[in-house]
Amino acid sequence: MAQINKPNTHFNPVLYTGNGTTDHAITGVGFQPDLTWVKDRTSANNNILHQIGFTAGQYLRSNTTDELSSSGEMIKSLDSDGFTIGTRAEVNTNSSNYVSWNWLAGGTAVSNTQGSITSTVSANTTSGFSIATWSGTGVSETIGHGLGAVPNVIITKAKSGASAVDGWYTYHSSVGNTQFLELNSTAAATTGNIFDNTTPTTTTFSTTYLSKASTNYVGYFFAEKKGFSKFGSYTGNGSADGPFIYTGFKPAWVMFKRTSAVENWSLYDNKRLGYNPQSYGLRVNTNLAESQYGSTDTVDFVSNGFKIRESGTNINSGTYIYMAFAENPLVGTNNIPATAR
Numbered sequence: 001m002a003q004i005n006k007p008n009t010h011f012n013p014v015l016y017t018g019n020g021t022t023d024h025a026i027t028g029v030g031f032q033p034d035l036t037w038v039k040d041r042t043s044a045n046n047n048i049l050h051q052i053g054f055t056a057g058q059y060l061r062s063n064t065t066d067e068l069s070s071s072g073e074m075i076k077s078l079d080s081d082g083f084t085i086g087t088r089a090e091v092n093t094n095s096s097n098y099v100s101w102n103w104l105a106g107g108t109a110v111s112n113t114q115g116s117i118t119s120t121v122s123a124n125t126t127s128g129f130s131i132a133t134w135s136g137t138g139v140s141e142t143i144g145h146g147l148g149a150v151p152n153v154i155i156t157k158a159k160s161g162a163s164a165v166d167g168w169y170t171y172h173s174s175v176g177n178t179q180f181l182e183l184n185s186t187a188a189a190t191t192g193n194i195f196d197n198t199t200p201t202t203t204t205f206s207t208t209y210l211s212k213a214s215t216n217y218v219g220y221f222f223a224e225k226k227g228f229s230k231f232g233s234y235t236g237n238g239s240a241d242g243p244f245i246y247t248g249f250k251p252a253w254v255m256f257k258r259t260s261a262v263e264n265w266s267l268y269d270n271k272r273l274g275y276n277p278q279s280y281g282l283r284v285n286t287n288l289a290e291s292q293y294g295s296t297d298t299v300d301f302v303s304n305g306f307k308i309r310e311s312g313t314n315i316n317s318g319t320y321i322y323m324a325f326a327e328n329p330l331v332g333t334n335n336i337p338a339t340a341r
Helices: none
Strands: 011-017 024-027 035-040 048-051 058-061 075-079 082-085 097-103 110-112 119-124 129-135 141-144 153-161 169-172 179-182 204-207 215-222 229-235 244-246 249-258 265-269 299-302 305-308 319-329
Touching: 011 249, 035 075, 048 075, 082 097, 119 141, 129 141, 249 299, 249 305
Parallel strands: none
Antiparallel strands: 011 097, 024 082, 035 048, 035 097, 048 058, 075 082, 110 119, 119 129, 129 215, 141 204, 153 169, 153 215, 169 179, 229 319, 244 305, 249 265, 249 319, 299 305
C-alpha cells in the first residue's frame, strides 16, 4: 500500500480570527476543500459543516440533530486555497478565534451505481475519504461509497425529508457492525441494526435504517491509509501515565470517544496549541468553547502516535475508539522530520 508523504495536501487544520464582515476569505488550506468543519474556539457556538454539493450557505451541525439549514452569511463558498464566510457568529464573530478542519475528497460528485440504489459520490481514493449522498427508499439497500477500499469509519446524517432530525449515526470498525455511535451524543456504543449487522465492503455498505422513504442522506467515509490516517481502539488505565497508541505518523488531529460508557467526544489538533501537551480540547457533540479539559497534561502528539497524559474519563478510563489524521508520516520522502514538540 502506497504511503501518503504529504498529508497536508489531503487534510489540513487552519486557524483564523473573525472580523465580523461579509465575504471574509480564509486562506492557507493549500487546496480547495470538499469538506470544511468550523468551530468557534472563543464562544459557545455550533460546530458547522459545509461540503461540496451544498449550495452557498447550507450547513449541518455535528452537535445537533437538526436538518440541513441555510444562511447567506454562513460558509459562502469553497475556494482554491480555503473558503469564504459571512457574518454569522458561528463562523465570523469579530475578534473571536476559530479553527477549521479541511478534507480533500474528489471534487465534483459523480453518480455511483455499485449499490442497489444510485448514490452521488466525491471520492479521494488516495487518502481514503469520500462524501456520498443518497435518497432513501424505505427498504434495505446497499449504497456505493466510491473508496475502492473497506471503510473503517462511516459518519452519516439525514439532511432533509421525513426523517431529517435523526442523529449522526456512526460506524467504527473497532465497535463492529452490530453497534453504532452518535456524533451528536454522549451515549456509549449502542446495539442496533443501523448498518444491517453487515460489515462494509470495498464498494458499498448496507442499511435499512439509513434508507427511510422520502429522506435524503449524506455520509462521510474513511478508509485507513498508511502515513495519513489511523482508526482504532484502546483501553485506558486511569493513570496520568496513560497508554501510548501507535499510528505510524505524527498526528495533526485526533478525535476520541469512550464506547464503554457515557462520555463526550473529545477532539485535539496540532494547530490550536501547537506543542505538547495538547491540553485544550473541543467537544464535537456540544457547542462549548475551547477549554482545558481534565488535567493540565492531556495528550502528547509524537512522531509515531500519541500518548495519553491524563487520568480523566474523557480519554483514559474504559474502552475508546479514535480517529487520527497525520501531520507527518514517521518515514517518507517529504523531507519534513516528524518530531514531537
